[in-house]
Amino acid sequence: MTNYDYDVMFIGSGHANWHAALALRKAGKKVVLIEKDLIAGTCTNYGCNAKILLDGAADVLHQAAAYQGKGIAGDLKIDWSDLMKYKHQTINPLHLLLEKQFKAAGIEIIDGTAAFVDQHTVEAAGKTISAQDIIIGTGQRPSILPIPGKELMHDSRDFLDLPELPAHMTFIGAGIISLEFAMLVQAAGTQVTIIEFAETALRGFEKKYVEQILQQMRDLGIELHFKEAVQSVEQQDSRLLVKTASGLAVTTDYVVAGTGRIPNVEELNLDKVGVKFDKTGILVDDHLQTNVEHIYASGDVIAKRIPKLTPTATFESNYLAALLAGQTTAPIKYPAVASVVFTLPRIAQVGVTSEQAAAHPDDYQIVTLPYGTVLRFQTKNEPAAEATLVFDQDHYLVGASVYGDEAPELINFLTMVISQKLTQAKLNQAVFAFPSQTIGLLSMLSPYLKQF
Numbered sequence: 001m002t003n004y005d006y007d008v009m010f011i012g013s014g015h016a017n018w019h020a021a022l023a024l025r026k027a028g029k030k031v032v033l034i035e036k037d038l039i040a041g042t043c044t045n046y047g048c049n050a051k052i053l054l055d056g057a058a059d060v061l062h063q064a065a066a067y068q069g070k071g072i073a074g075d076l077k078i079d080w081s082d083l084m085k086y087k088h089q090t091i092n093p094l095h096l097l098l099e100k101q102f103k104a105a106g107i108e109i110i111d112g113t114a115a116f117v118d119q120h121t122v123e124a125a126g127k128t129i130s131a132q133d134i135i136i137g138t139g140q141r142p143s144i145l146p147i148p149g150k151e152l153m154h155d156s157r158d159f160l161d162l163p164e165l166p167a168h169m170t171f172i173g174a175g176i177i178s179l180e181f182a183m184l185v186q187a188a189g190t191q192v193t194i195i196e197f198a199e200t201a202l203r204g205f206e207k208k209y210v211e212q213i214l215q216q217m218r219d220l221g222i223e224l225h226f227k228e229a230v231q232s233v234e235q236q237d238s239r240l241l242v243k244t245a246s247g248l249a250v251t252t253d254y255v256v257a258g259t260g261r262i263p264n265v266e267e268l269n270l271d272k273v274g275v276k277f278d279k280t281g282i283l284v285d286d287h288l289q290t291n292v293e294h295i296y297a298s299g300d301v302i303a304k305r306i307p308k309l310t311p312t313a314t315f316e317s318n319y320l321a322a323l324l325a326g327q328t329t330a331p332i333k334y335p336a337v338a339s340v341v342f343t344l345p346r347i348a349q350v351g352v353t354s355e356q357a358a359a360h361p362d363d364y365q366i367v368t369l370p371y372g373t374v375l376r377f378q379t380k381n382e383p384a385a386e387a388t389l390v391f392d393q394d395h396y397l398v399g400a401s402v403y404g405d406e407a408p409e410l411i412n413f414l415t416m417v418i419s420q421k422l423t424q425a426k427l428n429q430a431v432f433a434f435p436s437q438t439i440g441l442l443s444m445l446s447p448y449l450k451q452f
């Protein structure tokens with residue numbers, strides 16, 4: 001039997017890998033984590049955490065605006081440099097805390113870029129390191145359009161570190177990143193233009209709610225352009241000029257590329273070991289194994305149809321830990337995956353969409369619950385708040401979309417109802433807090449839900 005340096009090698013230290021690294025170390029495996037940047041990956045250092053912290057201030061303004069003339073008077077404003085200082089204080093120490101935790105657990109950490117040498121060996125930081133099993137969790141990076149002036153564009157990482165707010169900002173692409181950031185900086189006083197290639201924004205989310213959020217953005221003064229192909233970004237004295245194929249020209253101060261993310265595969269030398277991948281990521285089977293035995297992939301770097309999110313990366317990491325610890329041999333089985341766009345208000349989605357349900361009217365019932373008007377006393381004056389629910393033939397909840405400030409919390413609760421196949425009788429066994437939006441929504445969905 002060959003002797004390897006480690007039992008399991010993890011390439012990348014984000015959510016795709018660290019949960020499994022901790023679990024397998026605890027199970028007695030010799031584990032190494034190779035990371036070329038800050039420990040803990042995108043979500044911790046350059047993504048979700050920083051985004052939601054900055055969003056917090058905009059959310060307070062958004063909710064306060066709903067009470068103007070209803071008990072709140074006077075304007076609040078965002079002090080961007082204070083907010084950024086708070087972000088640095090809160091986010092900057094996280095990677096050090098996690099690194100300390102990983103080392104204390106007995107995980108070896110190597111600071112370097114991993115590249116395969118053979119099917120059990122990589123090179124990183126000038127060392128040759130081998131392992132019985134290797135998990136690739138190298139994530140994604142922003143895709144930048146290959147157009148003249150691309151070097152003048154910024155990505156999400158630059159944006160989340162922006163020391164001062166420009167007077168005008170342009171987002172290319174109307175996806176999740178652009179819409180979330182656009183509403184955040186608009187709340188802080190920046191003028192915003194969004195230019196999108198497709199006909200509309202946020203593919204995959206409930207169309208009605210997408211239209212509502214776009215209208216909300218227009219009402220706030222955000223300029224939206226669809227069916228426009230950006231062709232160039234030019235420097236014009238101290239400002240920038242964004243031009244599209246149709247002749248649209250936008251003068252701006254800062255351009256953000258929000259045109260999608262691409263998998264980090266190039267540096268890994270995958271061709272050398274024959275691991276197959278395409279432009280959406282590394283190809284894996286239903287055990288997250290690549291076409292090469294003992295090499296697995298986890299998280300955003302996988303070519304997959306389910307959303308590339310932190311909770312899906314964590315789910316895969318937990319699955320691989322169980323697989324490599326010998327606790328399961330079953331294929332991975334994804335439950336319904338909840339996702340949220342943190343606009344103001346939020347849009348959340350889980351399970352079967354109303355569009356999918358409408359295509360099979362015999363199989364599903366679609367129910368719209370305008371909880372914002374019905375439960376006005378507990379929704380902080382949010383009349384537009386609404387949920388669209390999908391029930392199957394047996395009256396189990398199988399899908400939900402929510403438009404509202406508390407959509408992230410509500411979708412989590414609805415995800416539990418879906419994944420545990422909860423009936424009204426089972427829900428009745430719990431005593432929930434009141435008043436709360438959860439209990440309000442529950443009382444509204446109850447007549448449609450399977451009773452016993």
Ligand SMILES: Cc1cc2nc3c(=O)[nH]c(=O)nc-3n(C[C@H](O)[C@H](O)[C@H](O)COP(=O)(O)OP(=O)(O)OC[C@H]3O[C@@H](n4cnc5c(N)ncnc54)[C@H](O)[C@@H]3O)c2cc1C
Nearest residue numbers: 012014015016036041042043047114138139299300309310
């Ligand atoms: C702005 C932004 C906001 C987001 N907001 C949300 C949100 O609200 N909710 C949500 O669920 N998801 C959100 N996401 C997505 C989330 O961040 C990712 O799904 C998650 O980080 C994926 O984890 P991962 O471990 O697969 O990849 P990553 O966290 O990207 O980790 C991969 C790691 O691998 C390292 N690496 C790459 N190549 C090598 C190499 N050759 N050698 C060594 N190390 C390497 C990288 O440096 C990186 O640290 C957001 C993403 C962005 C960019």
Ligand SMILES: NC(=O)c1ccc[n+]([C@@H]2O[C@H](COP(=O)([O-])OP(=O)(O)OC[C@H]3O[C@@H](n4cnc5c(N)ncnc54)[C@H](O)[C@@H]3O)[C@@H](O)[C@H]2O)c1
Nearest residue numbers: 173174175176177178196197198230258259260308340341
């Ligand atoms: N709340 C969250 O969960 C969250 C937040 C931020 C980021 N993320 C992660 O990041 C990813 C989203 O990144 P994103 O917003 O950059 O991508 P996206 O795929 O959501 O949106 C990209 C948009 O750019 C458009 N586009 C593509 N080429 C274009 C062109 N040439 N000109 C104009 N528009 C163009 C696309 O049509 C699309 O609307 C998610 O898939 C997720 O992995 C998640």
